[in-house]
Amino acid sequence: MNFLLMGWAPTLIWLFVGRIISGVSASTYGTANAYIADTFPPEKRAQYFALLGAGFGVGFIIGPAIGGFLGEFGPRTPFFAAAGLTFVNVIYGFFVLPESLKSENRRAFHLARANPLAAIRQLWRYPIVVMLLFVSFFYSLGHFALPSAWAFFTIEKFQWTPRDIGISLSAVGVAMIFVQAYLIRLVLPLWGPMKTAVVGLIATAISFFGYAFIPFAWMMYVVIAIGALQGFVMPSIQSMMSGRVPANAQGELQGAIGSLNGLVTIISPPFMTELFAYFSGSEAPIYFPGAPFFAAAILTLLALALLLGVRRNIGGT
Secondary structure (H helix, E strand, O other): OHHHHHHHOOOHHHHHHHHHHHHHOOOHHHHHHHHHHHHOOHHHHHHHHHHHHHHHHHHHHHHHHHHHHHHOOOOOHHHHHHHHHHHHHHHHHHHOOOOOOOHHHOOOOOHHHOOHHHHHHHHHHOHHHHHHHHHHHHHHHHHOHHHHHHHHHHHHHHOOOHHHHHHHHHHHHHHHHHHHHHHHHHHHHHHHHHHHHHHHHHHHHHHHHHHHHOOOOOHHHHHHHHHHHHHHHHHHHHHHHHOOOOHHHHHHHHHHHHHHHHHHHHHHHHHHHHHHHHHHOOOOOOOOOOHHHHHHHHHHHHHHHHHHHHHHHHOOO
């Protein structure tokens, strides 16, 4: 619906209406993760959460390319094409994909629980899950420095062109796909989800400090390779959380994660861009365009400290 509306939109306000509808109906990722939690045993979930993330990464790479090609046929064409792909997805899900949740694990729908605050409140019965939600929250706050400040930072510090930025973002996507589709499946059986998440957070913090302080543009690609290990983090954390809630609460858990991520997308981008604007402006006390990445590193270290606290409470992996 929202793609059709944006493709038709005669004025800017209608484009915003389409984006609002998109936000209201943005449950695809959470639903897909809940399907994985319903379908696979706890020890297998992290690698399939990661595989799902890799699928989104592939879309992140090829989607803009397809959109750019279709845009040659008119600025509205990509939206209508996206609506067509979404409709095909709906048909496949309705007629082909089997229901994942067994009837004995289902519960009655209650409108009072159909909101993010109620979902989060229900999860307070599981203290470890709540602590892991906070880990996810602070990690995600830092993570959004990348999409929010990347273009501004690279133009300001290295005078990159749009082509340079596009190549670098493609490199990010390819590296993340490698980690989430392949590498995590090797390390999870060896390390378990806790150690895998810890390693991912350490690598993420190192990469953010790297972005903040590196002096030469070519070093960005070295840091991208290190930062790709952030692909370890969320699949491992989601696996630990999903293994600690009952079968009939998996959708509620994924909804709570999605709600927190939605809150992050409201808070983090303006915060990171304001940091960049302040420390790269003429009135800044020190010239430091890497300030958003430095802040992201601190937030990542906070998430790591919380995760190590969880590790002490549960005693291992």
